Amino acid sequence: MPFDQVRAVQQNIARGFDPLGAAFAAVRSAEERRKSGAISTSQQIVAAMLDWAETAGVPKRIIEPGAGSAPFLIGAARRFPDAS
DSSP: OOHHHHHHHHHHHHTTOOHHHHHHHHHSOHHHHHHTTOOOOOHHHHHHHHHHHHTTOOOSOOOOSSOTTOHHHHHHHHHOTTOO
16 A cells, blocks of 8 residues: 555544444445444544543553454543553
8 A cells, every 4th residue: 555545544543534444344234243243433432431431530551342443442542641
């Protein structure tokens, strides 16, 4: 992949776009993804989860509850930069 395409993907990820999730959704229907538990977490849900977590204080450790492109982990790392 040429550098300009890589940079465009990085910028989209920084804006909250999930290219891995979008690609997966393009090749598997929602019904197929649900059967295997493969659901993506929207940025709105991530933000709500992090808002809720922040009410308990600043965490020392963050654990990603899923996999994929890790939208929760990325959001948490940005919100709580001192957490491991």
